[in-house]
Amino acid sequence: MSIVVTGATGHLGRHVVEQLLEKVPAEQITAVVRTPEKAADFAERGVRIAAADYNAPETFDGLFSAGDKVLLISGNEFDKGRVQQHQVVLDAAKAAGVALFAYTSAPSSLKAALADDHRATEQAILASGVPYVLLRNGWYHENYTENLAPVLEHGAVVQAAGEGRVSSASRADYAAAAVAVLTGEGHENKAYELGGDEAWGFAEYAAELSKQTGKEITYNAVSVEAYEGILKGAGLPGPLAAVFSGVDASIEKGELEVTTGDLSRLAGRPTTPLAEAITAALKG
Secondary structure, rough: OOOEOOOOOHHHHHHHHHHHOOOHHHHHEEEEEEEEHHHHHHHOOOOOOEEOOHHHHHHOOOOOOOOOOOOOOOOOOOOOOOOHHHHHHHHHHHHHHHEEEEEOOOOOOOOHHHHHHHHHHHHHHHHHHOEEEEEEEOOOHHHHHHHHHHHHHHHHHHHHHHHOOOOOOOOOHHHHHHHHHHHOOOOOOEEEOOOOOOOHHHHHHHHHHHHHHHOOEEEOOOOHHHHHHHHHHHHOOHHHHHHHHHHHHHHOOOOOOOOOOHHHHHOOOOOOHHHHHHHHHHHH
């Protein structure tokens, strides 16, 4: 029996593997990666490395075994047909007779285009008959804290989210929930709505940045169209700019406020406060 993590060298995947190593022997973990060299540090610690690519179905042949628990971390190639990519992994898992198929989805409340691939993947999972867990991950602190340079340079947080609030948490928090499901019992055929304990708005975010940097940083709320234009101007491809501006429109409607408490319950601890994530990013 192995715990198999796809996308294991990605931002979230690395956190999952690191936290799994604290709970189970390394030889029970399989890290699925495109580029094995990027997982050399895991291999040195005894993790099994499997090379496979969502875009090459044959690379998943024989990768899973009966009884495996699999975490499919959703792909990030928005232009490559993510649902088809996910189906490749699901088909291989079903053929092998895995014990559990966990998928990092999006909150059921999110209606933005970003959620479409997740909904379609969820439908495929339900139709497959494989024992599943839907980890409906909310927004990550890092979506904002990893891009602080332009905010600090211009003294402004520019978003199209109005006074909407976000229940974000750190990648490590979401990883802890995934690890709890992969190493625990009784999670079969459940969906968890995951988000941070404290929702916040962008005016508060700007105020916290001001407090921690000693600079005056304001929240500049713009229209969705203006924000899309800004993202394109920053070099983001048009379709991606539309996806992210669409998320802001959803935030304004409250679609990324998650109040279930599922994340801290699964993690077994409170979620990381936004202020703490900002502190870490500014140090980094």
